[in-house]
Structure formats: structure tokens, C-alpha cells
Amino acid sequence: MSSPIASLAGYLDRRIGRRADPPSLWPTGVGALLSHVAIAAFLVLFATGVLLAFAYQPTVEPTVYEGSSELYDGQTLPGAFASIITISEDMPGGLLLRRIHVAASHLLLLSLVAHLLRVLATGAFRRPRLATHLTGVGLMLVAMGFSYTGEIMPFGLVSGSSLRIAEAVMYSLPFVGEQLGTLVFDGALPSDRFLFLSWFAHLFLLPPAFIALTAWHLWQVHHRRPALEPRPDVDVAITAVGRPLWPDAVARFAFLTAGLVALLMLASILIPWADLELEGPFLTAEATNSVHPPWPLFFLTGGLRIVPAIEFVIFGVRITNVLIAGVVIPSLLVGGLALYPFLERWVLKDDAEHHRLDHPLDVPFRAGAVTFMTTVALVFTFGGAVDVLAFWLTVPVEGVVLTFRIMLITLPFLLAALAVRASRRRLARRHEQVPTRRRTTEEAT
Amino acid sequence: MSGSLPTESPGRRPTEPTGPSPRREDFRPLWVYGWLGAAGVGLIVLMVLWFGGAGVEVLGTVGLLVALAVCVALHHVVVTQDAGERAFARPDTSGFDVPVLVKRRHLVVGGIAVVVGGLLALFGLQRFAPRPPPGSDWSAGSALVTIDGTRLQPGDVPLGGVVTVWPEGFEGTERAAVMLLRLRDLPEPPTLLDGVVDETLIAYSRLCTHAGCAVALYRDVDQALFCPCHQATFDARRAATPTAGPASTPLPQLPLGLAPEGHIIATGDLTARPGPVGGTVDV
Known part of the structure; x- marks a missing residue:
């Protein structure tokens, strides 16, 4: 009797909607906004990426470009770069697709960073959500992989340098680094191997990984019920509050996605994201003044820039700047993100379940630790721009590098101490206030 | 109402409780279908322009208008049809996130296997994988x-x-x-x-x-x-x-x-x- 649409709506209502058992509860608010933005950005990236994938050629073989770009018509270019110019200049709507793809990638990374920071600051990672946090860190790593491979793929002017830097990081591993680097990068350019590997990862390894991890992440959020901010009407420690996924959360998500698409369209009209024509292809004889990775990887290049030149040998192992800044520090940072919940659990002797989100200053140890990690990451990130800062401030780059070295060993400790102090004062104020509050309540009654 | 509720963290604005939208009766289907129809027409125009080879500014502007039309329609749906929050007792999650119990024997055997396998892989890589030429x-x-x-x-x-x-x-x-x-x-x-x-x-x-x-x-x-x-x-x-x-x-x-x-x-x-x-x- 019922129409297919009505029966589908009924089915959704029974599985993920108002009649679902266990009940489907999805919160609204800042946390929900950030995660919805990330998912919407990924959907946009997926849709534009599928269309772009058909026109892209993962090869460095020199090909003669013929088309409507006046700058490159009749020139011999690396195949990948020539296909990018074809997409931008000759494919209908190609430039719009490329700009939206790049703008959405910024949005994805930004929302993931903000989401991660919020989870760390509010203590949302505690039992029973440790596994949810670990899949989240995994998603962050996959997104960085997207960033790096996506930067290599157009084979623009800085791609060759990016590729060489990744190779140097592999070379810096003791005993097996050079062999590993040779296997992955296949010696000198022109070699298709790394471009092919990047393309394969960007199209066929990372998207399934991202989708699977997101699905697992969301399933865990659903299964554990979301952690919530404290509110006056219910005790969120024993009660979960939210809207059903179908139709309420889906309607909100659809509205948000439409808004983000509008925003990305506007950004693509106004800002020439991803216009590589003026940058040019990577050619061994060419060079450039300023080489930068995509911003999510600034902390890596910042480390390579501000860690001093060191070289000492123990047991046949040469410890260099590249090993410290390219392997040790990133491992510590990512390891710190993943393992912080376990550290806090051990330090605070708190292994209980928590469903109520804290204010960022509620726990002094966490306030200090999160400030410390954030500051280290920020100093390294801005350290990736020492040359630009030196140019803007018209001072020698050596002075800027020295300033960053000093900031690296002082700022994290200083700001962490300030955060701990602010947190302690806040707690003390609260202890003073609680009796006052009770008194006023009694007087009122 | 002067005696405010003793909240857990004073100084922060608590989330307000919500109920069903008071505007449920204001739902206007024609408004929603109208904007969605406009978006559909815009989408057809976008396709025509797309295959006609229009520039990025034209396509972006039409795409922006289509997305905004969808936004207006969905906004009306979200605002008027909000059924409000529901509250349920949290389930028992004490079984989650407990490390899988393993026997010490399995741990030792697994550890040895990982170490031996890793060393073999590293040795193979070092011995047989190509190295960059010396000169x-x-x-x-x-x-x-x-x-x-x-x-x-x-x-x-x-x-x-x-x-x-x-x-x-x-x-x-x-x-x-x-x-x-x-x-x-x-x-x-x-x-x-x-x-x-x-x-x-x-x-x-x-x-x-x-x-x-x-x-x-x-x-x-x-x-x-x-x-x-x-x-x-x-x-x-x-x-x-x-x-x-x-x-x-x-x-x-x-x-x-x-x-x-x-x-x-x-x-x-x-x-x-x-x-x-x-x-x-x-x-």
C-alpha cells in the first residue's frame, strides 16, 4: 500500500531513527558542528576527486601539451603537470573542480584539528571513549597522507623538492634507510615510481581507509552515546541527550552540507586555490625561492628548519638534524596525541568512566599538557615559515631561526605553567564560591 | 527564580534544554518545494553552462545560487520540523575499552615472533635491497x-x-x-x-x-x-x-x-x- 519512499522512511526510522533500539542519539553544538563539517568536506572531496581522477595522468614522462593555455601550448611538460593544465584549461568546469577540491581539503584538515583539540581539552577521550580517540588520531594521519600525496600529484615546481625531502627523511633511518628510500623513490628523477605510489595511495588506499575509520569512529560514538557538556536540566553523567539520526540529525547535516557547498563555491570564485599555471612544472634545471609543503605538514618542515645542524656518530649510526626533526619529533608528537589519555589516566589515578565534558581549565594537569603539546606544534608550524617571516619583517633569516629555537625551548614550558596556574586559580575560586552559592540558595528559600 | 540552579561549573553558560519546535504548525510545503524546484532548475542551467565551457566565475556563481536555494529550503525544514531532544539513561559501558585478556604464554610467543620477523625483514632489506650508487x-x-x-x-x-x-x-x-x-x-x-x-x-x-x-x-x-x-x-x-x-x-x-x-x-x-x-x- 505504502509508497517506496514511505517504506524507506519507515525502515530508516526503525533502524536509525525515532523508533530505533538501542535509541539513536546525536547531539548538537560545537562538537557536532566540527565533526559534521569534516564529514561534509570529505563528501565534497570524494565527489570532486572522482571526477578529477578520470583526467589525471600519474606519469613524469615528458609529453607535449596542446590546448588552450597560451603559456604552455606546444611545450614539453611532465605528463602529470600537463594533465593538470588540461584539467584546468581545457576540461569543462575543471578549474572549478580543482579549486573546490583544494578548498575542501583545507576545510577538512582545519575541522579535524579543531575537533582533536576540543576532544583533548575537554577530556572527551576518557573511558569509555579511548578507542574512539585512537581512531580519530588515525583519521588525522590519513588526512595528512592525503595532503602530502595530493601535493606531489600535480608535479608542480616544489613537488621534486617535497619528494627529495621525504627521501632524505627515509635515508636518515640507520642501517636500512638508504635501501628503503631507493625502493620507494627509485633513485633519480625522472622516475615514475613515487608519483605512481602517491597516485595509488591517494585514490585507492587512503579513501577506503578514511571511510572505514570514519564508519568505525561513528559507530563507536553511537554505541557509547556522546559525551556531553554539563547542563542544568539533566545529569549528563547518567543520561544521554540528543536527536535521532533520522530524520533530525540527517536534516541538519544536509542543511550544513548545502551551506558548506555554497561557501566553497564562493571561495572558489574569489580565491585562485590550486592555480598551478604560474608556478610551473618541476624540472631539474629550475629552482624557486620558497619551498613549502601543505600547511598540515608545516610542523615537519618547521622542525627541519629550526632544529640545529647536528651530526654525531654512535655505533655506526649517524644522528642528523633530519633524523631528529623528520622522524623522532613527529613520532613523539603523534605518539603524544595517541597516548595522552593513557598518560593522564596513570598520572591522575583516574580510571573511571566520564560522560561529562570538562571545561578546558577544570583539570590543571590536562590544561598544562594540552597547552604544552599545542605550543610545541604551533612553534614548529610557524617555524615552517621562517623565510616568509624574515621577508615580511626584513630581518636576516638566521635571526628568525634563532628566535624560534629560543621559543621552542621556553614557550611550551612558560605557557603550560601559565595554564596550570590559571586552572588552579579557577579551581580555588570555585571552592570559595560553592559555599556562597549554597547560602544564597538557602536565603532565597 | 533568583536562586539559580547550582551547576557543576559556574561561570560557563550551560546548554539550554530544548523541546519540540514551537513553529511546527508554520511548515509551508510550497516554500520548500519552490526553493528545491528553483535549485533543480539552477542545476540544469549549471549543467548546460558546464558542458558549454563556461568559466570558473560563471559556474561558481550558479553553483553558489543552487546551494543557497537548497539551504533556504532545508533551513525551513530544520527550523519548523525539529522534534526536540530526547533523553535516555546511559547504557552500561563498563565492558568497553578493557584490554583483551591474553595469556602470558601467547604474549611471549607473539613477542618473539614479532621480534624475529622484524629482524629478518630488516636484515633482508639491508642485505638484498638496492642502495643508491656510490658515485x-x-x-x-x-x-x-x-x-x-x-x-x-x-x-x-x-x-x-x-x-x-x-x-x-x-x-x-x-x-x-x-x-x-x-x-x-x-x-x-x-x-x-x-x-x-x-x-x-x-x-x-x-x-x-x-x-x-x-x-x-x-x-x-x-x-x-x-x-x-x-x-x-x-x-x-x-x-x-x-x-x-x-x-x-x-x-x-x-x-x-x-x-x-x-x-x-x-x-x-x-x-x-x-x-x-x-x-x-x-x-
């Missing part, structure tokens, strides 16, 4: 040529000039790229002074010993080579020893000489392998 494509007698294959005479490089050169027959190969410089002052030790021609013509590998980028910038003020990737700086007068930045090893020098015909040639290979130094010490 470069330079050899005694190879002529220095530019990217288009032109041989160079000492007079072709002006004061403060820099030319990227390759061995003849290997133009454009990445690892053999070399910078030929005309210094303003005479080079000093520890430079390989026998490898300098015409008093101030000197050549260094173009690959940075730090992370392998092209050290493509020459600063004439202090006669320094500068890497755009991580700001490693090398003193071109003194064997390209690092003076600032993250590099710790000098750039390899290419010993130069003059052929009887007058063009510049190499008198040997680079003084070290070009590129980043790596984490393994060569025995």
Missing part, C-alpha cells in the same frame, strides 16, 4: 654542458654568475646537477684548489647535503649558496662548508680543468656522493 655520472674528462647541451668556456660565466651544468650526455639528470660559480674573491682552503679553473671558477653539487633539495640560490654579498627548502647556507669560497641552518656536511665539490679545445671539463668525480648524507655511516 655520480661525472668522470675525468666529461665536459660541462648546460641543459641544452652547450659546452662552456671560462669566459661564458660572468662575475657573480651561476650556471647549472651536467656531464655531457647526462643533461637533466637530477643527481649529477652541478652549480658552476664565478666567485668575486679567490677561494681559500679547505677548498680543493686544484679543482678551480681561471682562478675563481668553482663547481659544487646542486643537491643539498641536508634534505636533498636543489641548493639553487647564490647570494653574491657573502658569496654563499642558499637552500630554499630549509635555509641551509654554505660558504662558496671555503669548500661549501655550512655556515648557518640545518646542514652539517659541505656540498661535494667537482674538480675542474680545461680541455685543449678551451672548454671546461671535470677532472674526476664529485668529492662525495651527492645528496643527503643519510643515517648509516659508510664503512
Whole structure:
């Protein structure tokens, strides 16, 4: 009797909607906004990426470009770069697709960073959500992989340098680094191997990984019920509050996605994201003044820039700047993100379940630790721009590098101490206030 | 109402409780279908323009309008049809996130297997995987040529000039790229002074010993080579020893000489392998 649409709506209502058992509860608010933005950005990236994938050629073989770009018509270019110019200049709507793809990638990374920071600051990672946090860190790593491979793929002017830097990081591993680097990068350019590997990862390894991890992440959020901010009407420690996924959360998500698409369209009209024509292809004889990775990887290049030149040998192992800044520090940072919940659990002797989100200053140890990690990451990130800062401030780059070295060993400790102090004062104020509050309540009654 | 509720964290605005939207009766289907229909028409226009080869600004503007129309329609749905929040008792989650219980015997056997497997893999990689070649494509007698294959005479490089050169027959190969410089002052030790021609013509590998980028910038003020990737700086007068930045090893020098015909040639290979130094010490 019922129409297919009505029966589908009924089915959704029974599985993920108002009649679902266990009940489907999805919160609204800042946390929900950030995660919805990330998912919407990924959907946009997926849709534009599928269309772009058909026109892209993962090869460095020199090909003669013929088309409507006046700058490159009749020139011999690396195949990948020539296909990018074809997409931008000759494919209908190609430039719009490329700009939206790049703008959405910024949005994805930004929302993931903000989401991660919020989870760390509010203590949302505690039992029973440790596994949810670990899949989240995994998603962050996959997104960085997207960033790096996506930067290599157009084979623009800085791609060759990016590729060489990744190779140097592999070379810096003791005993097996050079062999590993040779296997992955296949010696000198022109070699298709790394471009092919990047393309394969960007199209066929990372998207399934991202989708699977997101699905697992969301399933865990659903299964554990979301952690919530404290509110006056219910005790969120024993009660979960939210809207059903179908139709309420889906309607909100659809509205948000439409808004983000509008925003990305506007950004693509106004800002020439991803216009590589003026940058040019990577050619061994060419060079450039300023080489930068995509911003999510600034902390890596910042480390390579501000860690001093060191070289000492123990047991046949040469410890260099590249090993410290390219392997040790990133491992510590990512390891710190993943393992912080376990550290806090051990330090605070708190292994209980928590469903109520804290204010960022509620726990002094966490306030200090999160400030410390954030500051280290920020100093390294801005350290990736020492040359630009030196140019803007018209001072020698050596002075800027020295300033960053000093900031690296002082700022994290200083700001962490300030955060701990602010947190302690806040707690003390609260202890003073609680009796006052009770008194006023009694007087009122 | 003056006695406020004692909340857990004073000073922060608590989330307000919500109920069903009071505007549920205001739902106007025609408004929603109208905007969705407009978006559909816009989508058809967008497709026509798309395959007609319109520019990015036109397509972006039409796409923006379509997305905004969808936004208006969905906003009305979200605002009027909100059924409000529901509250349920939290389920027992104490069984979650407890580490899987394993027997100590399994842990020991698994640990040994991982260590042995890892060591075997590392040994195989170290023993059988290819390594980068020890030298470069330079050899005694190879002529220095530019990217288009032109041989160079000492007079072709002006004061403060820099030319990227390759061995003849290997133009454009990445690892053999070399910078030929005309210094303003005479080079000093520890430079390989026998490898300098015409008093101030000197050549260094173009690959940075730090992370392998092209050290493509020459600063004439202090006669320094500068890497755009991580700001490693090398003193071109003194064997390209690092003076600032993250590099710790000098750039390899290419010993130069003059052929009887007058063009510049190499008198040997680079003084070290070009590129980043790596984490393994060569025995």
C-alpha cells in the first residue's frame, strides 16, 4: 500500500531513527558542528576527486601539451603537470573542480584539528571513549597522507623538492634507510615510481581507509552515546541527550552540507586555490625561492628548519638534524596525541568512566599538557615559515631561526605553567564560591 | 527564580534544554518545494553552462545560487520540523575499552615472533635491497654542458654568475646537477684548489647535503649558496662548508680543468656522493 519512499522512511526510522533500539542519539553544538563539517568536506572531496581522477595522468614522462593555455601550448611538460593544465584549461568546469577540491581539503584538515583539540581539552577521550580517540588520531594521519600525496600529484615546481625531502627523511633511518628510500623513490628523477605510489595511495588506499575509520569512529560514538557538556536540566553523567539520526540529525547535516557547498563555491570564485599555471612544472634545471609543503605538514618542515645542524656518530649510526626533526619529533608528537589519555589516566589515578565534558581549565594537569603539546606544534608550524617571516619583517633569516629555537625551548614550558596556574586559580575560586552559592540558595528559600 | 540552579561549573553558560519546535504548525510545503524546484532548475542551467565551457566565475556563481536555494529550503525544514531532544539513561559501558585478556604464554610467543620477523625483514632489506650508487655520472674528462647541451668556456660565466651544468650526455639528470660559480674573491682552503679553473671558477653539487633539495640560490654579498627548502647556507669560497641552518656536511665539490679545445671539463668525480648524507655511516 505504502509508497517506496514511505517504506524507506519507515525502515530508516526503525533502524536509525525515532523508533530505533538501542535509541539513536546525536547531539548538537560545537562538537557536532566540527565533526559534521569534516564529514561534509570529505563528501565534497570524494565527489570532486572522482571526477578529477578520470583526467589525471600519474606519469613524469615528458609529453607535449596542446590546448588552450597560451603559456604552455606546444611545450614539453611532465605528463602529470600537463594533465593538470588540461584539467584546468581545457576540461569543462575543471578549474572549478580543482579549486573546490583544494578548498575542501583545507576545510577538512582545519575541522579535524579543531575537533582533536576540543576532544583533548575537554577530556572527551576518557573511558569509555579511548578507542574512539585512537581512531580519530588515525583519521588525522590519513588526512595528512592525503595532503602530502595530493601535493606531489600535480608535479608542480616544489613537488621534486617535497619528494627529495621525504627521501632524505627515509635515508636518515640507520642501517636500512638508504635501501628503503631507493625502493620507494627509485633513485633519480625522472622516475615514475613515487608519483605512481602517491597516485595509488591517494585514490585507492587512503579513501577506503578514511571511510572505514570514519564508519568505525561513528559507530563507536553511537554505541557509547556522546559525551556531553554539563547542563542544568539533566545529569549528563547518567543520561544521554540528543536527536535521532533520522530524520533530525540527517536534516541538519544536509542543511550544513548545502551551506558548506555554497561557501566553497564562493571561495572558489574569489580565491585562485590550486592555480598551478604560474608556478610551473618541476624540472631539474629550475629552482624557486620558497619551498613549502601543505600547511598540515608545516610542523615537519618547521622542525627541519629550526632544529640545529647536528651530526654525531654512535655505533655506526649517524644522528642528523633530519633524523631528529623528520622522524623522532613527529613520532613523539603523534605518539603524544595517541597516548595522552593513557598518560593522564596513570598520572591522575583516574580510571573511571566520564560522560561529562570538562571545561578546558577544570583539570590543571590536562590544561598544562594540552597547552604544552599545542605550543610545541604551533612553534614548529610557524617555524615552517621562517623565510616568509624574515621577508615580511626584513630581518636576516638566521635571526628568525634563532628566535624560534629560543621559543621552542621556553614557550611550551612558560605557557603550560601559565595554564596550570590559571586552572588552579579557577579551581580555588570555585571552592570559595560553592559555599556562597549554597547560602544564597538557602536565603532565597 | 533568583536562586539559580547550582551547576557543576559556574561561570560557563550551560546548554539550554530544548523541546519540540514551537513553529511546527508554520511548515509551508510550497516554500520548500519552490526553493528545491528553483535549485533543480539552477542545476540544469549549471549543467548546460558546464558542458558549454563556461568559466570558473560563471559556474561558481550558479553553483553558489543552487546551494543557497537548497539551504533556504532545508533551513525551513530544520527550523519548523525539529522534534526536540530526547533523553535516555546511559547504557552500561563498563565492558568497553578493557584490554583483551591474553595469556602470558601467547604474549611471549607473539613477542618473539614479532621480534624475529622484524629482524629478518630488516636484515633482508639491508642485505638484498638496492642502495643508491656510490658515485655520480661525472668522470675525468666529461665536459660541462648546460641543459641544452652547450659546452662552456671560462669566459661564458660572468662575475657573480651561476650556471647549472651536467656531464655531457647526462643533461637533466637530477643527481649529477652541478652549480658552476664565478666567485668575486679567490677561494681559500679547505677548498680543493686544484679543482678551480681561471682562478675563481668553482663547481659544487646542486643537491643539498641536508634534505636533498636543489641548493639553487647564490647570494653574491657573502658569496654563499642558499637552500630554499630549509635555509641551509654554505660558504662558496671555503669548500661549501655550512655556515648557518640545518646542514652539517659541505656540498661535494667537482674538480675542474680545461680541455685543449678551451672548454671546461671535470677532472674526476664529485668529492662525495651527492645528496643527503643519510643515517648509516659508510664503512
